Amino acid sequence: MEEAKRIGGTTKVYGLIGHPIGHTFSPLIHNTLASLTDANLVYTAFPVEDSARIGDAMNGAFALGVQGLNVTVPYKSAVIPFLADIDPIAREIGAVNTLVRTENGYKGYNTDYIGLRQALESEGVVFPYAEGETEKAEYLKPLAGRSGVNAAADTARDVSNDNTVHDKNAAADGTTVSLSQLRGENLSVRPIHVRNVVLIGAGGAARAAGFMCGTVGLRHLTILNRTVEKAQSLANDINRVFPDMEIRVLPLSDAGRVGYEEFLAIQCTNVGLYPHTDEIPTTSTTFYRRIQAAYDCIYNPEETQFLAQVHRRGKRGWCGIDMLLWQGIAAYQYWTGITVTGEQAAAVRSELVGFLQNGKRSNNIVLAGFMGSGKSTIGEALAKRLGWQHMDTDELIVQATGKTISQIFRDEGEEGFRTIETKTLQNLVDAYGSGETASEKATATSDAHTDSGKRKAGAKGIVFSTGGGIVLQPENRALLRKLGRVVLLDISAETVVARLGRDHQRPLLQGPDRMKKVRTLLSRRQGAYHECADVTVEVDDKSPDVVVKEIMERTGRQ
Numbered sequence: 001m002e003e004a005k006r007i008g009g010t011t012k013v014y015g016l017i018g019h020p021i022g023h024t025f026s027p028l029i030h031n032t033l034a035s036l037t038d039a040n041l042v043y044t045a046f047p048v049e050d051s052a053r054i055g056d057a058m059n060g061a062f063a064l065g066v067q068g069l070n071v072t073v074p075y076k077s078a079v080i081p082f083l084a085d086i087d088p089i090a091r092e093i094g095a096v097n098t099l100v101r102t103e104n105g106y107k108g109y110n111t112d113y114i115g116l117r118q119a120l121e122s123e124g125v126v127f128p129y130a131e132g133e134t135e136k137a138e139y140l141k142p143l144a145g146r147s148g149v150n151a152a153a154d155t156a157r158d159v160s161n162d163n164t165v166h167d168k169n170a171a172a173d174g175t176t177v178s179l180s181q182l183r184g185e186n187l188s189v190r191p192i193h194v195r196n197v198v199l200i201g202a203g204g205a206a207r208a209a210g211f212m213c214g215t216v217g218l219r220h221l222t223i224l225n226r227t228v229e230k231a232q233s234l235a236n237d238i239n240r241v242f243p244d245m246e247i248r249v250l251p252l253s254d255a256g257r258v259g260y261e262e263f264l265a266i267q268c269t270n271v272g273l274y275p276h277t278d279e280i281p282t283t284s285t286t287f288y289r290r291i292q293a294a295y296d297c298i299y300n301p302e303e304t305q306f307l308a309q310v311h312r313r314g315k316r317g318w319c320g321i322d323m324l325l326w327q328g329i330a331a332y333q334y335w336t337g338i339t340v341t342g343e344q345a346a347a348v349r350s351e352l353v354g355f356l357q358n359g360k361r362s363n364n365i366v367l368a369g370f371m372g373s374g375k376s377t378i379g380e381a382l383a384k385r386l387g388w389q390h391m392d393t394d395e396l397i398v399q400a401t402g403k404t405i406s407q408i409f410r411d412e413g414e415e416g417f418r419t420i421e422t423k424t425l426q427n428l429v430d431a432y433g434s435g436e437t438a439s440e441k442a443t444a445t446s447d448a449h450t451d452s453g454k455r456k457a458g459a460k461g462i463v464f465s466t467g468g469g470i471v472l473q474p475e476n477r478a479l480l481r482k483l484g485r486v487v488l489l490d491i492s493a494e495t496v497v498a499r500l501g502r503d504h505q506r507p508l509l510q511g512p513d514r515m516k517k518v519r520t521l522l523s524r525r526q527g528a529y530h531e532c533a534d535v536t537v538e539v540d541d542k543s544p545d546v547v548v549k550e551i552m553e554r555t556g557r558q
């Protein structure tokens with residue numbers, strides 16, 4: 001109803017052209033931004049089925065007064081001949097995804113490379129930024145003076161003496177898009193200094209990524225692609241603009257032959273995209289071993305098989321959702337001149353995450369982490385804040401067996417305990433893993449045809465606290481993710497020992513040299529924790545209240 005009242009005779013129209021576009025997230029991004037920034041505009045999808053008529057579609061949109069368009073597959077290059085003007089880097093990339101109305105027609109921009117850069121920097125990736133390099137990036141200037149995105153993209157990272165990255169743009173007045181504000185964080189993230197990049201793919205996303213590498217001063221790039229000729233053609237195009245870059249080209253089947261000791265991998269193929277979620281672009285263990293960090297442009301699913309390999313090795317890897325968000329925000333700012341604040345960006349991100357997860361994952365939050373990380377205390381506090389139920393897998397096991405955890409370890413060994421743990425987890429997934437609790441299922445069935453019914457069914461969940469070693473079994477990691485969104489409470493060995501120094505209950509902690517024991521166990525489990533985590537929250541030096549708040553923000557519950 002509100003939406004209907006908002007749209008009137010003076011409402012400006014924006015949209016997306018492509019085919020097929022039935023599952024696009026762009027209307028959600030732009031209509032949410034319009035509502036948050038109080039702009040009198042509406043955004044919708046215009047499928048263009050006949051590729052021969054893309055020029056007609058653009059002329060028709062212009063004649064009808066459409067103020068701006070996004071362009072998606074398969075038209076990112078096809079629209080170029082019909083533009084009145086084109087931004088220099090979009091011309092070099094050879095693809096545009098944003099059309100801005102001018103007097104004579106549309107001007108084309110590429111905001112994918114801005115989105116990717118912003119997404120990486122917001123995770124702590126630090127590029128070389130050779131002297132003068134960012135200034136040389138003339139391409140970023142069209143946004144200058146009116147865009148928080150530009151400010152952030154240009155100067156975001158500031159590495160201080162303690163080797164953490166601080167957010168320069170976290171302006172107190174909220175007038176620029178702050179990187180950490182995006183996720184509701186007020187945190188410093190560990191920096192990852194990148195010198196070498198490996199791109200997987202040579203299509204539209206890879207082109208944007210390759211040119212982004214040039215704009216941030218990177219000198220060493222390898223492009224892996226199934227079709228080597230396409231990779232070579234991309235390398236030539238990048239070298240024309242950035243002649244100092246050393247670019248190697250390899251067939252995807254030679255991924256293990258990438259020459260760098262370590263590198264940032266940017267996955268730009270369709271491999272692993274829903275519904276083909278079992279596929280992976282390469283299985284080379286040599287390749288994965290050398291990855292410093294990885295970005296997968298795919299965001300559905302959130303964790304592809306490619307990212308799972310990266311996480312399994314305890315490395316940081318991110319899905320494409322922030323690239324999607326930031327390219328959308330950059331387009332919105334080009335069109336409207338409105339500066340999107342960090343809070344608004346965070347709100348759109350929450351909507352996107354919610355939309356992505358709707359119907360696929362349950363609402364439940366599952367806390368995982370090493371002993372002493374506070375899973376039970378934080379689980380209880382979080383459930384209270386959310387008005388949800390709290391369950392603890394260790395407590396459920398104690399109730400079901402009538403024995404303490406130590407007794408089970410003594411009587412049946414660790415293996416026996418792990419078997420009981422897996423059964424417990426499987427039972428929980430069977431009962432609560434579908435996204436609704438039993439009582440909500442009943443409510444949802446009775447009024448699912450109403451909006452409020454759908455929202456109510458989607459809103460509630462259960463907070464699960466889990467045992468510290470539950471992630472050791474591969475089947476448990478899959479079950480945890482079926483049970484809900486997994487939040488890893490990340491703790492250092494020092495904090496574990498400080499918190500549990502005198503503990504005499506936990507079987508695995510007993511004996512001499514506790515610090516050594518904790519370090520060994522923690523490093524053995526680290527890969528498994530990261531493999532199943534959707535969200536990682538560092539807990540050292542933080543009170544339960546602060547951790548609870550951070551979890552709520554990071555899981556879009558606030």
Ligand code: NAP
Nearest residue numbers: 201202203204205206226227230268269270297320323324
């Ligand atoms: P594209 O232009 O069609 O390029 C597809 C790429 O994937 C090509 O390099 C192609 O290799 C490779 N590929 C496809 N199937 C393959 C297979 N079975 N084995 C090996 N390689 C294969 O597509 P795009 O526009 O670059 O998009 C690529 C992905 O990025 C999509 O999943 C898209 O959703 C995502 N994306 C995300 C964002 C974001 O905002 N997060 C933005 C843009 C794109 P060949 O050259 O050999 O055919």
